[in-house]
Amino acid sequence: MATTVERGAGRASERALADLREAILTGDLAAGAHLGEVELAERLGLSRTPVREALTRLAAEGLVETTAHRGARVTSFSRDDLDAIFDVRRALESRATARAADHATADDLDELAALADRMLEIGAPGPDQDLDALVGLNRGFHARLLDLAQAPALAAALAGVVHTPVVTRTFHAYDPASLARSLAHHVEIVAALRAGDGDWAAAVMASHIGNARAVMVGSR
Amino acid sequence: MATTVERGAGRASERALADLREAILTGDLAAGAHLGEVELAERLGLSRTPVREALTRLAAEGLVETTAHRGARVTSFSRDDLDAIFDVRRALESRATARAADHATADDLDELAALADRMLEIGAPGPDQDLDALVGLNRGFHARLLDLAQAPALAAALAGVVHTPVVTRTFHAYDPASLARSLAHHVEIVAALRAGDGDWAAAVMASHIGNARAVMVGSR
DNA sequence: TCCCCTCAGGTTGTACGCAACGTAGGGTGC
DNA sequence: GCACCCTACGTTGCGTACAACCTGAGGGGA
Known part of the structure; x- marks a missing residue:
């Protein structure tokens, strides 16, 4: 027993x-x-x-x-640590996003679009807002994107910087404007991927992470 | 017993x-x-x-x-894997090199210069050439540089891409011209750091890894 | 002749017991 | 009263035994 x-x-x-x-x-x-x-x-x-x-x-x-x-x-991270982590994430995830543009099929894009739209819904201010549910969806979005990059080396490098850092664990820290930006970025990334413009997608992802950095660690 | x-x-x-x-x-x-x-x-x-x-x-x-x-x-790496690894290394190590420019002291630079000079000596064609000894020195040079960047996150990300990949294990694959370029890069990196020009140093490092990629995985 | 099932061999996965190490507390000597 | 030592406890590090599992070969049946 x-x-x-x-x-x-x-x-x-x-x-x-x-x-x-x-x-x-x-x-x-x-x-x-x-x-x-x-x-x-x-x-x-x-x-x-x-x-x-x-x-x-x-x-x-x-x-x-x-x-x-x-x-x-x-592990506990200092402010500088977090800053460096966002630095690496920006460099690597934007690169992965660019690569995703070359590999994503129409079905993949539909899937990503669905995730982005869903996040837009439950992230919108109002009674239906569910910031906790955003966490899982957000992880899914980024993971799917990383998967589409078909670059194990990129994934491995990112995993080395704390498997989706402690930093992605909540959206409660976001002020309304930053949150709206963040969710809009997801949609824009899908649009860029649909256009087949990897550079555009990468740029949006870089913005996306810059926005997150500002929220999580503050201005530089 | x-x-x-x-x-x-x-x-x-x-x-x-x-x-x-x-x-x-x-x-x-x-x-x-x-x-x-x-x-x-x-x-x-x-x-x-x-x-x-x-x-x-x-x-x-x-x-x-x-x-x-x-x-x-x-683990055995495919050609595409190696290509992706060099991609990540170029992005990350050049970044680390740029950061090193902000933290390196005169003593650090002297140390790096000594390593670069020594590699230039034993890498030069002739009876004293010792390609095997280059491996250790090269590892030391890159490790020292990464250390000077004072960015644990960068180091962690690079570690995720195979702890100084299988790719750095020999210099026998280098043709004379590529080897000369590679060794010259080390010296130039030290010069850029001495000048306090992180962008320059980063650019040389990017070239350095591009050169290595061409040798180890061939033209794209 | 071909396919499937069974069984044996070798491997990894897990549990548990013992030893080594570090730490904190009390006691003793100065 | 203070500093040092020594002892006892809790923890991790390692070794070993057993169980679960996968694989491949061989035999039997269709």
């Missing part, structure tokens, strides 16, 4: 990895929080081994920091 | 990580080679546990690929 054999479907270590990553990205595990292996193992109902592997991989991604015999902590 | 307790100084898993990474980077472990945990463990005189951790981290770096219950293989 103590050890529930029937658990999730996937490998235990992958479940641990996914759960921990989600907990960190959503802020459920605060930055700087100490992560004990036994504590996490008990919480997830696993042994220390898969938890340990998950922590190792998270450390490689940069989400946690491990020190000697003292365990792991959730 | 069988288990030699007195081994290296550092943690066992870090030794395994370093040894495996070196073996892959030098080509001692060929691309596509199957990496059995027990085999590696015996070879390194350790148990499977630290080997397993090392493989996990190498997988995160992109040097090995793991599949289901089938173990790990040394």
Whole structure:
């Protein structure tokens, strides 16, 4: 009874990895929080081994920091760190967006357009506004775009800069004007892709990330 | 007697990580080679546990690929992959070089100049030419530069694109003209940094990587 | 002859136990 | 009273045993 054999479907270590990553990205595990292996193992109902592997991989991604015999902590980023992360994201994601223009099919564009439109709806001020739901859709939009770039190297480099940084976890920080800009950018990116103009799409993405940077880390 | 307790100084898993990474980077472990945990463990005189951790981290770096219950293989890159990797390196390393211009002290520049000069010497055609020694010096030059950029995010992103790719492991592929250009670039980068001109330095670095790309993957 | 099923071999995935390390607290000597 | 040492505890690092899984070969049936 103590050890529930029937658990999730996937490998235990992958479940641990996914759960921990989600907990960190959503802020459920605060930055700087100490992560004990036994504590996490008990919480997830696993042994220390898969938890340990998950922590190792998270450390490689940069989400946690491990020190000697003292365990792991959730990485906390300084203002300069965040600034640099946005710098890299701007360079890389705009590049990926340009490449996406060469590979996106009509179906892909319809899918992206649907995401952009949906975000426009639930992001609009009013009773139906749902800022929390935006997070998932936004992640989906950027992930889809990165996928369309068909450039594993770009994806790997971006993953090195914190797997969709802590920075993408909320839209509550956006003021109305910035939020409207951000959502309009998504639509414009799709338009640029439809026009087959990679440079245009890349420019909008660069603006998009600049806008996000201003919101999340403030003016330079 | 069988288990030699007195081994290296550092943690066992870090030794395994370093040894495996070196073996892959030098080509001692060929691309596509199957990496059995027990085999590696015996070879390194350790148990499977630290080997397993090392493989996990190498997988995160992109040097090995793991599949289901089938173990790990040394990643092999297609022509397109290499092309994309150089693309990212050009974007990121030139950026890092520009930043280095803002942080490098006179001592730093002297150090870089010494490296560049030394490479010029042992890279020059003649009896003293030592292409193998260039590898280490070149790695050192680029690493020092990346360090001077003081941008952990840039370093992390670059690390995601294969920790100094398999691509930097030899200079034997260079024809005399390309090699001369490459070595001259190092010197010119130092000159640009001395002049405090980050844009110049970045441009040279971009050229430097373009040159390397042409040698390693051929014309586009 | 071809296909499918079964089984054996080898591999990875997980759990658990022990040892090493770092840390904090109390006690003792100066 | 203060500083230093020593001890005890909690943690991580590693080794080993067992279970789950994939793969390939061989035999039987259609």
